[in-house]
Amino acid sequence: MVSLARTIRHIRRAGLREWWRQMQYIGDAKWGTYVGKDQFGNRYFENRNAEEEIPGRHRWVDLAQHEYNASQVPPEWHSWISHIRKDPPNQDSVMQHLLLPGRRHSKLTYLPQPYVENLTGTRGAYKPYNTVVPKYKEWEPKVTLRA
């Protein structure tokens, strides 16, 4: 949690600029080792020192976009930041193996798709549609000629 000493220590380590950004987006003075960056420019940090961060807050992301939301974290990093995988994807041998361009999807018919964030509210939002021919048709009124 926040204490004055911890705040000052983290400002001194991370620098004023970084601290200002953190106060805008995270709301806490955080400092940790830089773990990596994903394809969107989000930066991931970790501080495993239990004296400095409460366990459970020891991995965090600095999201690149101003309009940030949780779905901007791609699945590979999501499993690191949610503690599903121990190592970040750039050090995780299993993840590396999957992400290798030749090996990935070798058994699947579907091509890999780039990750996109939740696009709701924009024109890219998903609209459901029927994948089969509808079983009943709309009523189309026909006007018969009067005799």
Place this chain on the structure above:
Amino acid sequence: MFSRTRLVLGLQPHLALNTRNNLARNTLVAHRLISHSSCSRAEHDPHQRRVETLTSAIGERGGHHAHTSHPVDAQGNEMNPYRNGPSALDKAVHLFFFTEIIRGMWIVLENFFRPPTPSCIHLKRVLYLPAFVGSTPYVAIQVVKSVASLCEAICPAQAITIESEARLDGSRKTTKYDIDMTKCIYCGFCQEACPVDAIVETQNQEFSVENREELLYNKEKLLANGDRAEAEIAANLHSDHVYR
């Protein structure tokens, strides 16, 4: 009169903060981290050698004699088991000066200067396990090839709709695979029911939508979800494969 003098004498080192740094820290800036539990300390201690074995102290805990044995020093004398803990005076000082209440009020005060919770709650993720299907948000179908409709049959919320048609060679092919995510309760039964792992729950959350209809996933959307989360799903399966 005598007792009062003693009390004042006893308290003085606690109030003179500069004299004993360690004590002042204990009294006023008391440790608030949950992380100060002994198990967490052992976990993160860099000096301690990690031994990757599972042990349990169940044998020691089994008998009552475990509770009665006190630590003994070199001469064989019984030692006070509380000698490393806070003294009675320490505890009394905490009690008299309301330090815990003041610490609680300090937390309230500092939250007063923080942004409201909803704007940063998404940065604090919950902990998922790879095998945890209980509340893992959305379902992705990787390969829809066998049309056994076991998932449709087992789904307790009846969220799945499947339609299929015959191919020329007589095998069947799914033409419609809809999951109504507003009905789905994320029980994971469909994943358990599928013999070929065609339906797998992923751990991504994409539930904040502007329209309710965006939660009515059809086959293409589910396949796209699976393709996007491929690395994560496969890593989860890899970490579980020993138990399957």
